[in-house]
Amino acid sequence: MRRRLAALLCCLLCLTGCATLAPPYETPAPASSSHWPAGAAYPTLADNAGPLAMHLPLGQVFPDQRLQQLLSLAIANNRDLRQAVIAIEQSRAQFQIEGAALLPQVDAEAQGYRERRPADLSGTGQSRITSEYRAGLGVSAYELDLFGRIRSLRDQALQTYLATEEARRAVHIGLVAEVASAWLTLAADQEHLRLARETLTSQEASYRLIQSRYDAGISSALDLHQAQTSVDNARIDIARYSRLVAQDQNALTLLVGSAIPANLLPEGLQDIRIAISEPAIGLPSQVLLQRPDILQAEHQLRAAYANIGAARAAFFPSIHLLGSFGSASAELTDLFQAGSLAWSFTPQISVPIFDAQRNRLRLRVAETERDLLLARYDKAIQTAFREVADALAAFGTLDTQLQAQRSLVDATANSYNLSQARYQQGIDSYLNVLDSQRALYRAQQELISTELGRQLNRTSLYRALGGGWYTSEPS
Incomplete structure (x- = not known):
C-alpha cells in the first residue's frame, strides 16, 4: 500500500513539470524602418549587420572630472533611482514567492x-x-500543477521582475542624461550672465563717454537716452540670468539628491566637452532592441503571455x-x-462547472492585456526610433551651425568696432553704434545657446542610444 501510494505521488509530481498552457511567444518584428534616415541633415552612417554595438564607459562619454563626481553623487542619492531599486527588490521577492508555490510546504x-x-x-x-x-x-x-497554472504565475512574476530591472536601468540612464543636461544648462546660463555683466560694464563706459560729450554739447540728448537704453537692457539681462542660474542650481540639487559642493559646479561652457565623435551605431534593430525601455516593454509582453497560460489553466x-x-x-x-x-x-x-463565465472573462482580460502591451511595445520602438533620428539630425547640423555662428560673431564684432569709430569721427549717428552693439550681443548670446545645444545633443544621443555611444565591433 505504501509503495503504491509513493509511486502515485511520484507520478503526480512528474506531471507537474509539464509545459504551461501559455501561447508560444515570438518577438514581434520591430515597428520601425530597417535603416536610419538619410539626407542633408544627417551624418553619414555605416550600417553594420555584425555583432551588436558596445557601450563606451561613462567616464569616456563625460570626461569632465567635476561632472563625473556629480554623477556619482546623483546615482548614490537620487530618490527616483532609489525607488526603482526598491521596486526591483519587491519584484524579486514576488517572483520567489510564486516559485516557492511549485514545492510542497512541509x-x-x-x-x-x-x-x-x-x-x-x-x-x-x-x-x-x-x-x-x-x-x-x-x-x-x-x-x-498539472496544467501549468502555478508555473505560468511564476513565469509572469519572473518577467515582471526582469521588466522592473530594465526600468531601473532606464531610470539610471535618464538620471545621468538629466544631470548632465542640467549641469550644462547651468554652465550656459553662467556664460550668459558673464556676457551680460561684461556688456553692462562696456555700456556704462559708453554712457559715461556720451554723458561727457553731451555736457560739452557734442552729443545730442537722443544719443544719451539711446545709451541709457543699452545700460538698462544689460541690467535686465543680469537680473534674468542671475535668477536662471539660481533656479538651475536648485534643479541640479534636486536631481543629485544632496547638497552640491561648490567645486563641482561649472564656471562656463568654454572648458566643457562631451566626448562624442562621429557616430557608428549599426542598424536600428541592433540599437533599439537594446534600449532598456524596449526591453522593459518586451518583458511586460512576455508576462502577459504567461498570464494567459494561468487563465487557460483555470478551465481545468x-x-x-x-x-x-x-x-x-x-x-x-x-x-x-x-x-x-x-x-x-x-x-x-x-x-469548474458553473462560474458565471468568470474564467472565460478572465481569459479575455488576459488576452486583451496581451494585445494592449503589444501595441505599447510597437509604440515604444517607434518612439525610440524617432528620438534617435531627431538626435542624429541635430548631430549632423549643429557643428555647421556653430561654425557659422562663430563667423557671425566675428563679423558683427568688426561691424561694431567700425560703427564706433565712425561715430567718434562724427560720420554716423549713435543709432548705428547701438544697432551694431545689439547685433553683436544677440550673436554672442546665440553662440552660447548653439554651443549648449551641441553639448545637449550629445547627451540626448547618449540617452536615445540606450545609455552609451555605440561603436560597431568588427565581425
Whole structure:
C-alpha cells in the first residue's frame, strides 16, 4: 500500500513539470524602418549587420572630472533611482514567492486534545475523559500543477521582475542624461550672465563717454537716452540670468539628491566637452532592441503571455494534496513508542462547472492585456526610433551651425568696432553704434545657446542610444 501510494505521488509530481498552457511567444518584428534616415541633415552612417554595438564607459562619454563626481553623487542619492531599486527588490521577492508555490510546504506539527464527555453523550452511560496527542510532519493544501497554472504565475512574476530591472536601468540612464543636461544648462546660463555683466560694464563706459560729450554739447540728448537704453537692457539681462542660474542650481540639487559642493559646479561652457565623435551605431534593430525601455516593454509582453497560460489553466481541474506523517497516542508518554505511527492522506479535486463565465472573462482580460502591451511595445520602438533620428539630425547640423555662428560673431564684432569709430569721427549717428552693439550681443548670446545645444545633443544621443555611444565591433 505504501509503495503504491509513493509511486502515485511520484507520478503526480512528474506531471507537474509539464509545459504551461501559455501561447508560444515570438518577438514581434520591430515597428520601425530597417535603416536610419538619410539626407542633408544627417551624418553619414555605416550600417553594420555584425555583432551588436558596445557601450563606451561613462567616464569616456563625460570626461569632465567635476561632472563625473556629480554623477556619482546623483546615482548614490537620487530618490527616483532609489525607488526603482526598491521596486526591483519587491519584484524579486514576488517572483520567489510564486516559485516557492511549485514545492510542497512541509510543517512540523504537534497538538494535544483532551475532552470530557457527559454520561448522556458518552455512549456508555458514564462520563468519560478522552485524550489524544499527535506529533509529526504535515503538508497543507499542496496544488499539483498539472496544467501549468502555478508555473505560468511564476513565469509572469519572473518577467515582471526582469521588466522592473530594465526600468531601473532606464531610470539610471535618464538620471545621468538629466544631470548632465542640467549641469550644462547651468554652465550656459553662467556664460550668459558673464556676457551680460561684461556688456553692462562696456555700456556704462559708453554712457559715461556720451554723458561727457553731451555736457560739452557734442552729443545730442537722443544719443544719451539711446545709451541709457543699452545700460538698462544689460541690467535686465543680469537680473534674468542671475535668477536662471539660481533656479538651475536648485534643479541640479534636486536631481543629485544632496547638497552640491561648490567645486563641482561649472564656471562656463568654454572648458566643457562631451566626448562624442562621429557616430557608428549599426542598424536600428541592433540599437533599439537594446534600449532598456524596449526591453522593459518586451518583458511586460512576455508576462502577459504567461498570464494567459494561468487563465487557460483555470478551465481545468485543480488537485490539492493534504497529508501528515508522525506519531499519535492517547497518552503523552506513549507518543513516540513503538506502534504509535500515524499518517493521513487527503487528496482533493475541484472541477469548474458553473462560474458565471468568470474564467472565460478572465481569459479575455488576459488576452486583451496581451494585445494592449503589444501595441505599447510597437509604440515604444517607434518612439525610440524617432528620438534617435531627431538626435542624429541635430548631430549632423549643429557643428555647421556653430561654425557659422562663430563667423557671425566675428563679423558683427568688426561691424561694431567700425560703427564706433565712425561715430567718434562724427560720420554716423549713435543709432548705428547701438544697432551694431545689439547685433553683436544677440550673436554672442546665440553662440552660447548653439554651443549648449551641441553639448545637449550629445547627451540626448547618449540617452536615445540606450545609455552609451555605440561603436560597431568588427565581425
